[in-house]
Amino acid sequence: MSYIHITERGYVATLTIDRREAMNALNSDLLTELSESLDKVRCGGARALIITGAGEKAFAAGADIAEMREFSPAQAEEYSKHGNAVMRSIELFEVPVIAAIGGYALGGGCELALSCDIRLASENAAFGFPEVTLGVIPGFGGLQRLTRAIGVNRAALLACTGDRIHAKRALELRLIDELCAQGELMERADALADRIARNAPLAVRAIKRVLRDCEGTPYAGTICAEASAFGGCFGTEDQLSAMGAFLKLNEKRPFVGR
Numbered sequence: 001m002s003y004i005h006i007t008e009r010g011y012v013a014t015l016t017i018d019r020r021e022a023m024n025a026l027n028s029d030l031l032t033e034l035s036e037s038l039d040k041v042r043c044g045g046a047r048a049l050i051i052t053g054a055g056e057k058a059f060a061a062g063a064d065i066a067e068m069r070e071f072s073p074a075q076a077e078e079y080s081k082h083g084n085a086v087m088r089s090i091e092l093f094e095v096p097v098i099a100a101i102g103g104y105a106l107g108g109g110c111e112l113a114l115s116c117d118i119r120l121a122s123e124n125a126a127f128g129f130p131e132v133t134l135g136v137i138p139g140f141g142g143l144q145r146l147t148r149a150i151g152v153n154r155a156a157l158l159a160c161t162g163d164r165i166h167a168k169r170a171l172e173l174r175l176i177d178e179l180c181a182q183g184e185l186m187e188r189a190d191a192l193a194d195r196i197a198r199n200a201p202l203a204v205r206a207i208k209r210v211l212r213d214c215e216g217t218p219y220a221g222t223i224c225a226e227a228s229a230f231g232g233c234f235g236t237e238d239q240l241s242a243m244g245a246f247l248k249l250n251e252k253r254p255f256v257g258r
């Protein structure tokens, strides 16, 4: 069974979660496929990645409740580790990952969106953490990421009530970064990914690395890491060529990632 479609367009790859008969709920097989798909994209040399859900109803309606219902504590822990590893590999993926969110992003689905670097949602998107209404808690690192995104008090409000919020409120809370009209989601996600993919790929990767490596690190350490990554961009073909073009020393050339 294939739950993930991979499409590649130039330097942009898109992973579409397609289990629409179950609102794109994340079962174990789907998580495994998602992880394998990330490996494929990694080998393909994409400069930006979009993750989205098939259909207009859901990005992903969370972990698969039917599968989880029968878990023993040991199986639940295994599932949690599996999901955690997938979310972390998205968070640390070498190039920026854009979540294109239409419809429900609930529970594990919202956790998946939170592990992406940029969240773009359409007006019909809805977010929430209903785990508490099912007798569990978010299990894929979502509480940590939610707290970073919207602060501990609002994270408590969402996770302890299980309330759903709509896209406009999610934007106000900074749970998402951009909002667009329903029919324009993929067009906007593609355009955003293209803007990223047009830039110097080594520099974009360095920015992502610094941003992720520095989360939670004391300021002095982050400044050093940034300086070191800045230094690493120098002497590359892209840096010399782009700065040379600005100074009219050479023609403007496409970035080559060297």
Ligand code: DAK
Binding pocket: 021, 022, 023, 025, 026, 061, 062, 063, 064, 065, 066, 076, 077, 079, 080, 083, 104, 106, 107, 108, 109, 130, 131, 134, 136, 137, 138, 139, 140
């Ligand atoms: N899991 C399994 N099936 C799901 C599902 C889900 N999360 N969400 C929807 N479906 C299925 C429905 O059962 C239904 O299947 P059929 O009856 O057609 O066979 C089909 O998708 C269509 O759903 P509805 O008929 O309910 O559609 P509606 O438009 O009426 O409602 C809805 C859409 C998204 C509002 C509703 O389906 C819904 O409330 N879904 C559940 C959302 C939810 O509670 N998500 C949170 C799941 S809990 C952990 C690791 C991870 C997690 C926790 C702990 N550790 C191990 C520590 C994560 C937990 C979660 O994500």
